[in-house]
Amino acid sequence: MTSLDLIRIFLAVAKHRSFSLAAQELAISPTACSKGVRALERRHGVVLFRRTTRSVSLTEPGVSLLAMLKPAIDQIEEAFTALEPFRERPAGRLRITAPRALGLRVARLLVPGMRANYPDVSLDLSLDDGVIDLVAQGYDAGIRLGQSIEQDMVTVRLSRELSWSVVAAPQYLGRHGAPGVPQDLLNHKTIRYRFNSSGLLHAWRFTGPDGAYELETDTALVANDTAAIAEFARQGLGYAYLPDIEIEADLRQGHLVRVLDTFVPKTTGLYLYFPVRTQAQPKMRALIEQAQALAAQGQLDP
Secondary structure: OOHHHHHHHHHHHHHHOOHHHHHHHHOOOHHHHHHHHHHHHHHHOOOOEEEOOOOEEEOHHHHHHHHHHHHHHHHHHHHHHOOHHHHOOOOEEEEEEEOHHHHHHHHHHHHHHHHHHOOOEEEEEEEOOOOOOHHHHOOOEEEEEHHHOOOOOEEEEOOOOEOEEEEEOHHHHHHHOOOOOHHHHHHOOEEEEEOOOOOOEOOEEEEEOOEEEEEOOOOOEEEOOHHHHHHHHHOOOOEEEEEHHHOHHHHHHOOOEEEOHHHOOOEOOEEEEEOHHHOOOHHHHHHHHHHHHHHHOOOOOO
16 A cells, blocks of 8 residues: 555544444455554554554554644645536636637637636647647647648537638739749749648649649748748749638738639638547637637638
8 A cells, every 4th residue: 555545544544433434434444444554553663543342542643643644634635625616617728729820810719708708717829830739749729720630639610611822912923924824833933831840841732624733833932931921922022822811901902912713722611629538628618619609600711
């Protein structure tokens, strides 16, 4: 038995002044209870109980030990009692990972609602465009495009399918012209996205008469941040392949212009995702409910 096991036995015997009643409380045999007390006495070289056929009482060392242990035991009990509210009340810290631009768009709507409705839930939001291993890196949940999520995760849809565009600044189009088909991009400057975690370049996907295909374009300018890529495109440094949801204002104000729009397929929308084992936690249920409410209202749709 561990020291804590022996302490539990000592406290139970001291409480009931009976080995049989202490054994019942601890769900062990009276023999195991008696052996535990003897082991504790041998370990510390003192007799803790006087035993007769009719009674069990504490010796002076036993009384002293009980007096010293009681405050510590009370603190331990209080500590576990403090856990009770966590059973049903959403509380504690939620660590969430999300891509920078898309994640910030979701967070602008999700975070204020969480803080207002669940004030005992603390939020720790990490914006990172790389693909994150939730379990390995200690996150409770993530927000990502559906195709980037592992198959063993539970998902909650946040938005409809997202549309993407190949875009460039008017000044670039004025100097170099617009491509008629995706293959024309091979003769243009392009701004590519590289994933942090894998080091791979984001594929430029297109559809045509023969189905879907990918195109490997110029890699003279590469970045791991979509906001930076959009800025480089606005500066006329080449074509970029970006989700419309991130460049709505640029398209509306004419800072960026779409090309090849009939060739660019839509992709899966945004999802909240998390390991199956975490969804029973009250704090996770709160996050799921808040995300589902936003999705039902269409607030996250492009």
